[in-house]
Amino acid sequence: MPIRVLVYGLGPIGASVARQLVARKGFALVGAVDTDHEKVGLDVAQVIGHERRLKVRVTNDAVGGIRQAKPDVVVMCTSSSLRKALPCIETVLKLRTPIVSTTEELSYPVGRNRTLARAIDQMAKKSKVAVLGTGVNPGFAMDALPVMLSGACERVESVRVDRVQDARIRRLPFQQKIGAGLTVDQFAAKVKDGSVRHVGLAESITMIARALGWRLNEITDEIQPKVAKVPVESDLLAVDPGYVCGIVQDGVGYRKGQPVITLHMEAYLGAPESYDTVTIEGLPRIVQRIEGGLHGDIATASIAVNAVPQVLRVAPGLRTMIDMPIVSYAG
C-alpha cells in the first residue's frame, strides 16, 4: 500500500514534492493545501505541471482537506520561518497527522524558536505522531553529512563546510533571493530587512555542535554581496559589472572562543564550479567533496519525500536528522 501524503504549500519546493509523490512508487498524493487563490480549486496537476488530471483539488481549508484526504503524512513547505509555520503545524498535529516540513527554522530550532519547538514537541507527543524539519540545507549538506563523516574520527578539532553554487541553474525566485541584479546598496537594505539571506546556518551549526557534544559560546552569521566583475547572465537575469550577482554567507560557531564550526556558502550567477565540501580537522583528517554540489531544490524535495516512511516509524515528538535513522532513498 502506498503511503498517503498531503502536500501543504505548493510553492516551488511543495510542487516538486508533489511531482515526486505522483511519479514515485510507494507514495500517493492524496491532498493539496495552499492559500494562493490562483491555485485554490484547481486540480493539483495544473499547479505542478502534471499532464493528466490527478483528481486532487487544491483547497485552502487545511482542516477540511486533511479530514477528507486522510493522509498518513503531511509534507509541509510553507515558510522558512517557524513562527509563520506554527499555526499550520498546530492544525495538522491536532488532526494527529505526522509532518515532514521543509521549514528551515524547524531543522534544529535555535534561540527564540526553541520555545516554539518545545510546544511542537509536546503537541506531537500528545497526538502520538512525529514531526521532522529537513531539507538539503539545513538538514543534510551542511549538518547531517558532516556529522556522519565525523563518526570515522577519534578526534575532531574543527568542522568546515563549503557550499558553492552557480545560481544560473536555479529558479528565478532563488536568483532574486540571493540578490542577483541589485546594487550593493539595495543588497545591503535587503540583508537588513531579512529578505536576502539563507536561513539555516545557525540551525546547522547547533545541530553539529549537539551531535559532537560541543558547547558553543557564540554563533555568528554574516552576509556579503558577491559583486560581478564581468557581465554575467542566466536564462532569467543579466547582471552588469559592479552589480550584485549573488551572496556570500558565513556562519561560525565558537567554542571556548575558538572558531570550531565554519559554514561557508557562495551562491551567485557565474560561479565557475558548484561543489559541496566537508573538511574535518582531526584524526583522521577528512576531506570530502561532492562534485557539482547537491542541487538545492531537487535535493530538498527528495529528502522530504524520502523522510516520509521514516517519520511514520520513529518515536512521537519533534525529531531531527541526528536523532533518527539515516534518511535514504526510499525505493
Next chain:
Amino acid sequence: MPIRVLVYGLGPIGASVARQLVARKGFALVGAVDTDHEKVGLDVAQVIGHERRLKVRVTNDAVGGIRQAKPDVVVMCTSSSLRKALPCIETVLKLRTPIVSTTEELSYPVGRNRTLARAIDQMAKKSKVAVLGTGVNPGFAMDALPVMLSGACERVESVRVDRVQDARIRRLPFQQKIGAGLTVDQFAAKVKDGSVRHVGLAESITMIARALGWRLNEITDEIQPKVAKVPVESDLLAVDPGYVCGIVQDGVGYRKGQPVITLHMEAYLGAPESYDTVTIEGLPRIVQRIEGGLHGDIATASIAVNAVPQVLRVAPGLRTMIDMPIVSYAG
C-alpha cells in the same frame, strides 16, 4: 560520568579501541579480555602500548572479567566470522551488557548468518540491551555513507563505491591479509581457503539494498590478485615484479538481472593514491569523494568507540547502521 567500557579482544583493532577509550573524554576502559596467554595477566597498558599502568589486568575469563568490571558496554573485536564470535556474544548478552562489535559478518548478516543473527536479536531483547556490528568497512564507507547520500535523490538507478588504498601505510597483518609478497598460485590457494579476502561486501550490498527497498536476485563477490609490474616495497615488505602486491575485490548486487550495486576495492602496495568514492546514478547524479580515503584501522576503531553512547540509547535487539541514529564523533 564516563561510560564504562570493557574491550573483548586485544588484536590490532581492539588495542586501538582501548587506546581511544583511555585517551578520550567520556569513556573509561574498565576491563580487557583476551585469550592470548602472552597477554593474559598483563596490565592492559603493556598490551596497547600505553606508558602508564592502567590498573586493568587482561583476563581470559570473560564472565569473571565482566562481573568484576561491570562495564556499561562491551566493545568486541575478536573475529570477522559471526559463527566464531557467537559464543563470546552469548556470554556478554547473558550478563545483560550491550555490545558494539567489529565482527564484519555482524554488520548486516547475510546467508546462513541470518539464523545466528536472529538468535542474537532474541537474546539481546531478552536481556534488554542492544548489539551493533560496525566498523569502517563494512559499516560505513561502502554502505552507510552511500545510503546517506542516496537520501538526496528522487531516483536511484545504481550505486557504485570504489575504495582504493595504498596498503603501504597499513600494518603488517593487513599487508599479509591482502596477499602481498605471494606468488599468483599461492594467492589463489589462499583465496580458496578463505585466508585472503575482505569480509563484508555481501553484507554491505545487502544493507544498501535493504535501505533502498531493492530486492536483489544475486550477489557476487570475486577476488583477483594485483600483480606488481615494478618492484614495490613498504617499511615491512618488498615485492618483486610478477609477485602479488595486493588484492582487487568486486562485489556486485543484481536486481532483475541488472548490476545495481557495485563495490570495488583495491588494496595493494604502491597504489598511486588512496580514496573512497561513491557514485550514485540517478536524479540528481551524485559523485562524492573522500581524498586519501578513510584509514581502515583508525576509522574502524573510531566508529566502534563513537557508537558506544548510541548503543546505550537505542532499542534492545540487534541493530544495524541503517536502523539507528547517525553515529557521530562523540566529543
